[in-house]
Amino acid sequence: MLVTKFAIPEIIFGKGSVKHLAPCARRLGARRVLLVSDAGLEKAGWVDMIKGLLEEDRIDCVYFSNVDSNPRDHQVHEGAALYKDAQADVIVGLGGGSPIDAAKGIATIAGNGGQIRDYEGANKIMRPLPPMIFIPSTAGSGSDMSQYSIITDVERQVKMSIISRSLVPNLSIIDPTMLTTKTSELIIASGVDAFAHAVESYVSRAASPFTEHQALLAIRLILDNMGEAVSTRSLQALEQLSIASTAAGMSFSNAGLGIGHSLAHSVGGRYDVLHGLVHPILLPVVMRFNLPAAKEKMARIGREILGPQVCPVGSLAEKGIEALHELFVSLGVTTRLRDILPTNSELEPLCRMAVRDTCTVTNPRDAHWSDLARICEEAW
Amino acid sequence: MLVTKFAIPEIIFGKGSVKHLAPCARRLGARRVLLVSDAGLEKAGWVDMIKGLLEEDRIDCVYFSNVDSNPRDHQVHEGAALYKDAQADVIVGLGGGSPIDAAKGIATIAGNGGQIRDYEGANKIMRPLPPMIFIPSTAGSGSDMSQYSIITDVERQVKMSIISRSLVPNLSIIDPTMLTTKTSELIIASGVDAFAHAVESYVSRAASPFTEHQALLAIRLILDNMGEAVSTRSLQALEQLSIASTAAGMSFSNAGLGIGHSLAHSVGGRYDVLHGLVHPILLPVVMRFNLPAAKEKMARIGREILGPQVCPVGSLAEKGIEALHELFVSLGVTTRLRDILPTNSELEPLCRMAVRDTCTVTNPRDAHWSDLARICEEAW
Structure with a gap:
């Protein structure tokens, strides 16, 4: 095995864990927090709850909520200006991947100056960031665990991957009760x-x-708990999905991703499509493309999906991918690219963009833009 | 599930990873490092190697090696005085559990003053510690991962458990090639x-x-690789033991231990016995004592030891414990307490001490000192 690195934030996990926020922020030196969140979390009452927790402990709170579901570069710059003007000293991100990715972008500019596009790619952040605490409100993005921030460059219509050890927050507070105010659609897309x-x-x-x-x-x-989480909304099943999302975050943050995410970033940058809608469409097709380069591992995934099977590795892997596709269909999500893109006439530039995404580097099988185009056509 | 916390250091793992030391130390602000290690590692050439790596990168290195295999309070104070006098700014611990535990004690005094016994118990460290990088030379103690430091109070003949989030180092550099200079006995005791x-x-x-x-x-x-690691000394098997030790460290650091370690600390404090010799003797007996409070989990362990079995949970657990005892016998280590203690006439004070150890708090079954005495008698 080659030398490998593994870094995760400190974690506080469990029902009611959000109540630990104020003492943790204080431990990181907080006197005035910049809270980054969005309208959905305001409506669900979580933003007021967090503000209340901080204020009870006499920590000032400046609030920034101009964050789209695919956060934009100018929003990051606006948030960083607010952080500076307000003389804040700790950044708290509350939300799904978008507010947390935006909070990471804000921290990057606050600590390093310049424009967010200056940090696109791996290991471009050179100076320390302000202390960060993230509170994920979905069980999916893993952004509260990860070294990744995905910010849309509006001019180039690109979702930039910014990857740095510095983007791992000091602390992630994961409270599965946050999931109780989410729709089933969002729970599925996140899962x-x-x-x-x-x-x-x-x-x-x-x-x-x-x-x-x-x-x-x-x-x-996820296989064991998604069905129950969606149908019964039991806190116990939602908690298991939170654990899953956290574990998946630990994994991808340190191991990287593949061409499924390269394509998802490209699609999201060009058409502003919700990230979670892309994977049920692309993942099975991407897995089939990667099969020759990862047969044993795909078979292991197949065994998780299908249970113990007596059949050759290759066929177990194939059957698992097929069963996964059927699982997505049964969840009622779209599994065709044509349902979320307006046209298939722009697949070439989309795939040429995707193949340059940082996630392509760790894909197990070499991929040319034309391979990605074939994947999109198969998924169309 | 109740609220739970999980904290681990940043990890660099793999053959040759030790070469990352100097840039990592520099990233933490190092100009003059206090290196804590011991005579065994000097002899194996690792101390000179580490000094060389730091000096090549123009980081000064002050060396402290007065560390016994159960590190003493006065050694910690001596190391802390050296840290201060030398105006060091980062602490590097190289070794098995003893030099690393000593390094943690030194960091505690360097950052907080006073005597090391002031910090006995959980969460007594209030002020920040100097940056710490640990390089484990055994696959066992997990001290490079953990919130624990075990220091002997010479006057009271007690091994004190000092437990604090602050004792988790900034970085653990785990290089399995370190294990190649260890004896089989030490590999077994550590494993x-x-x-x-x-x-x-x-x-x-x-x-x-x-x-x-x-x-x-x-x-x-450990079950899969211990035999091969001892008989062939293959780097591949040693690497797997390193991964195991790291994973076990992540687990106990955050979940705590039980009365097996309470007794091991008590025995080690009174008789200066090597920590790794105690567990093959006590663990199976302790597992049998805890069985009524953890039947399902003991059966799960039994399944790992024995492979898939069709038998009731209780009997699977029992069979697993018996097989574990036989495994220890087959490794050629002593499994009787009489072989490592000079007398059984002092078991009462030993067990009265052990029952007050912090590790007793998380034991799955309530235990009185007389229960511990019965365990020792059974293991005598």
């Missing part, structure tokens, strides 16, 4: 995103025993 | 220590899905 993180990082070129193990845990927990 | 960490933390009252998963990984890897 499938986490599943895609687990699968892509499991077969990644940079996977290590530390990450593979987390990926398999996530795969198993 | 059994890691196995005991995994088992005790797996059944701990404070176990969480985050820790249980790591514990099971450690159990499986």
Whole structure:
């Protein structure tokens, strides 16, 4: 095994864990927090709740909510200006992947100056960031665990991957009760995103025993709990999905992803499509493309999906991918690209863009833009 | 599930990873490092190697090696005085559990003043510690991962457990090539220590899905690789033991241990016995005592030891414990307490001391000192 790195934030996990926020922020030196969130979390009452927790402990709170579901570069710059003007000292991100990715972008500019596009790619952040605490409100993005921030460059219509050890927050506070105010659609989209993180990082070129193990845990927990979480909304099942999303986050943050995410970033940058909608469409097709380069591992995933089977490795892998596609169909999500894109006439530039995404580097099988185009056509 | 916390250091793992030391130390602000190690590592050439790596990168290195195999309070104070006098700014611990535990004690005094006994127990460290990088030279103690430092109070003849989030280092650099200079006896003693960490933390009252998963990984890897690591010394098997020890460290650091470690600390404090010799003797007896409070989990361990079995949970657990005892016998280590203690006439004070150890708190079954005495008698 080559030298591998593994870094995760400190974690506080469980029902009611959000109540630990204020003392933790204080431990990081907080006197005035910049809270980054969005309208959905305001409506569900979580933003007021968080503000209340901070204020009770006499920590000032400045609030920034101009964050789209695919956060934009100018929003990051606006948030960073607010952080500076308000003389804040700690950044708290509350939300799904979008507010948390935006909070990471804001922290990057606050600590390093310049424009967010200056940090696109891996390991471009050179100076320290302000302390960060993230509170995920979905069980999917894993952004509260990860070294990734995905920000849309509006001018180029690109979702930039910014990847740095510095983007791992000091602390992630994961409270599964946050999930109780989410729609079933969002729980599914988030769970499938986490599943895609687990699968892509499991077969990644940079996977290590530390990450593979987390990926398999996530795969198993999502398969075991997604149905119940959606149909009964039981807190117990939602909690298991939170554990899965956290494990998948630990895995992909350290092992990287693959061309499924390269394509999802490209599609999201060009058409502003919700990230979680892309994976049920692309993941099975991407897995089939990667099969020759990761047969044993795909069979292991197949065994998780199908249970113990007496059949050759290749066929177990194939059957698993087919069963996964059927599972997505049964969840009622779209599995055709034509349902979320306005046209298939722009697949070439989309795929030429995707093949340059950082996630392509760790894909287990070499991929040309024309391979990605074939994947899109198969999924059309 | 109740609220649970999970904290681990950043990890760099793999053959040759030790070469990352100097840039990592520099990233933490190092200009003059206090290196804590011992005579065994000097002899094996590792101390000179580490000094060389730092000096090549123009980082000064002050060396402290007055560390016994159960590090003493006065050694910690001596090291802390050297840290201060030398105006060092980062602490590097190189070794098995003893130099690393000593390094943690030194960091505690360097950052907080006073005497090391002031910090006995949980969460007594209030001020920040100097940056710490640990390089484990055994696959066992897990001290490079953990919130624990075990220091002997010479006057009271007690091994104190000092437990704090602050004792988790900034970075653990785990290079399995370090294991190649170790004797088979030490590989076994370390591996059994890691196995005991995994088992005790797996059944701990404070176990969480985050820790249980790591514990099971450690159990499986040690069972699968110990034999080969000892007989062939293959780097591949040693690497697997390193992964196991790291996983077990993640688990016990966050879930705590049990009365096996309470007794081991008590025995080690009174008789200066090598920690790794105690577990093959006590672990099976402790597991049998804990069985009524952790039947399902003991059966799960039994399944790891024996492979798939069709038999009732209780009997699977019992058979697993018996097989574990036989495994220890086959490794040629002593499994009787009489072989390592000079007398059984002092078991009462030993057990009265052990029952007050912090590790007793997370034991799955309530234990009185007389229960511990019965365990010692059974193991005599």
